[in-house]
Amino acid sequence: MTENKEQPVVQMRSITKRFLDVTANRNINFDIFAGEICALLGENGAGKTTLMNILFGYYTCDQGEIFIKGEKADLSSPKDAIARGVGMIHQHFTLVPSQSVLENIIIGTDSGRGFFLDLRSARDRLLEIQKRFGLQIDPEARVWTLSVGQQQKVEILKSLYREVDILIMDEPTAVLAPSETVELFKTLKHLAEEGRSVVFISHKLNEVMEISDRIVVLREGEVAAERKTGKTDVRELANLMVGRDLLERIEKKRITPGEPVVEIEGLTALNDKGLEAVKNLKLLVRKKEILGVAGVSGNGQTELSEVLFGLREPVKGSIKIGGRLLRAGSPVSAINLGMGRIPEDRIETGLLMELTVEENFILENHVSPGFHRSGLLSFNKIHQFSDHLIRGYGIKTAGRDAAARSLSGGNLQKLILARELSGEPTLVVASQPTRGLDVGAMEYIHKRLLQEKERGAGVIVISEDLDEIFTLCDRIVVMYEGRIMGDVPIGEASREQIGLWMSGVRK
Amino acid sequence: MISIRIVKREPLPGWARILIPIAAIIVTLILSAIPILIAGGKLWKSYYFLFYGALGTRFNLLETFVKASPLIFTGLAVAFAFRAKFWNIGAEGQLLAGALAATWAGIYFTGVPGFMLLPIVMISGFLAGGLWASIPAILKTKLRVDDVVSTLLLNYVMIHIMGALLFGPLQQPGSSWPRSSEIIEAAKYPMLLSKSRFHLGIPLAFIAVLIILFINKKTIFGYQSKAVGVNIKAAHFGGINTTSVILLTALISGGLAGLAGVGELCAIQYRLIKDISPGYGYSGIVIAMLGNLHPVGVLFSSLFFSVIIVGAQTMSRMTGVPYYIAEVIQGMALMVMLVFLLFTEFRIRVLRK
Known part of the structure; x- marks a missing residue:
């Protein structure tokens, strides 16, 4: 033109x-x-x-x-x-x-x-x-x-x-x-x-x-x-x-899933307006399995993730993680049961933007043994932990004392990822893990989630990005108006089918 | 044509944070020349007596510390609460609650051994202030009642409770004034330096600064209360019990204000009177802001305030400038500081076309 x-x-x-x-x-x-x-x-x-x-x-x-x-x-x-x-x-x-x-x-x-x-x-x-x-x-x-x-x-x-x-x-x-x-x-x-x-x-x-x-x-x-x-x-x-060649395709190893890490039964939850957003939901994810939850936004995925994170109390149903019951509406319970949580609204929910990188790292585990002694924070250990995570996850920052605010979007997500995966969780729940991120950061986060699966964790990826779901997952479920529309292993999934489910059409 | 615009600026380096309050104070003093001149004062003479009155003699210097003690406590109280975004405007009421409890203990706990009485008086003053502050904290966490409004209004509730008690059960027998009996000797703060009112409450205030600094920097609770202040949603997500953090913050904040009341009662007045505080609780808000919510900042801004308050008396006597100039200077200091804080985030750009 x-x-x-x-x-x-x-x-x-x-x-x-x-x-x-x-x-x-x-x-x-x-x-x-x-x-x-x-x-x-x-x-x-x-x-x-x-x-x-x-x-x-x-x-x-x-x-x-x-x-x-x-x-x-x-x-x-x-x-x-x-x-x-x-x-x-x-x-x-x-x-x-x-x-x-x-x-x-x-x-x-x-x-x-x-x-x-x-x-x-x-x-x-x-x-x-x-x-x-x-x-x-x-x-x-x-x-x-x-x-x-x-x-x-x-x-x-x-x-x-x-x-x-x-x-x-x-x-x-x-x-x-x-x-x-x-x-x-x-x-x-x-x-x-x-x-x-x-x-x-x-x-x-x-x-x-x-x-x-x-x-x-x-x-x-x-x-x-x-x-x-x-x-x-x-x-x-x-x-x-x-500025470099990206991996042709992220390598996904075929691993047979193990025993269940999370069992959701009859889960019903309301949204902020008091309407049923999640309806009688049943889901099971096994060890060494990545489950993708696809769907058009506003079909209950946000509420589902909030219930899992302990931020929202369901009206009915139970969630078992590693066989133990998640206490409803308790983030502490989710943390203690070994859930790595990556919230969709990272800045509002996951981060303390005014505080330092280090203070963000210890948000969940500053009360765990090793990081404190009789009410006092053990800074030597915390510094070691922080430097270890910054290096291990390649987070670009001036250092552990830099304000989280000074980090770019991709590095903020790496910060959350580092914090949430540092405790070797049995279950990882990642909600829109790469939304708004650039290709490089996206690739890194996908790689890390796949590593978690290989390590033995069960992973739930909630995403509106079908490319992401197809790249990462072993099994796909589609949420529509709070229910599971369909459930299919990746090998048998077609985009057309998933698209139909997303728009509420059942074959 | 020249146009002036306010634009966002890049974050300032750390040393600027220390420099800004100092610069603010200098600018305040320069600006204060205007009302002093309007009041007919001679500028250098007025400033000379302002500082001479506060720092010039041993007695004046020690008086400045005496005045600083309650200001440090209320300033710390407000700063500690604000850091967790618990908007405690109620240090005045908490101060009165502390003084009230200390009066009660200091008059009626005659049975306890002498050396035990003072600690009991102080603890009851701390707890009274703390519990009074925890009412709005509970209202905030359980019913989402706005804490600015509830802490402020509870000041008036406490003023009237105190008034009722001073005309009722706490009134000195035989007196028609709203005042209590004198507390017993063992409940009084010891005087630490001869021929002055330099009392126990002054080193205690300095120790309180160190303790709050320690809590903020080193303890789990200090971290949690900062996290709650920065982003309560993320703090909750991270497993922090935000309700108990806010409650404990309120308890400590109110307790510090309560100790200001204990000091005024047990070291200065020895009996509860209606005017036991000339608004220390409200000055605490200004001091906390001037000190950038930092304990050490609070310490220095309290000292600055007491220099102005104590010095203005001498200045007024020697130059005829009204004593109220002290309050003008205090108000000016806050405004200058707020403007300076604004300029830590924004800067003015002048463009010529």
């Missing part, structure tokens, strides 16, 4: 940005052309978001120049960027939940006559934009009532309302269901056809291949490569991103 002779609408020249002693962007040249979807690909911490935050005026670069539509731009705030037609939609939306769609869209614009708001003409304009781009949302709906996908549409509308023609989207699909992703892609393509430019920040290779016209790969703050999407493939991109 893009001709190289064509003048780019955005030129970023020799951009360098440092944060204390970390260089997030080093001497980056990056162009955006009219009418293209350009993917900015890279691992977490490669500098993608930083670069785009500079273009959006959110950060200022230490060195370098930006030209927008041929003019040199000194961007000191997002307002300056928007005035030049650059809009950015972050992963975390900036909407006011209690206000209507229309009110959210006109925030900060001059839509009024003097002192008074002029909602009517704003509404007309919004409806016209909606019609043009097929983004159907009731302007009067309160934002809190909308799904995440709809809220994203509001964000896009907000940008279009401000006449943005260079739209940056930071990992827009991370929060979306598959069907919502399809819709988003349609919208983005429509925008490009109209001559607008889209920058699509992502680390998901398949998506990038599907949506983009051109791909720029960042690695460790520098441009590693630039490719026309038609002239590359997933393997090449993965290698460019990581």
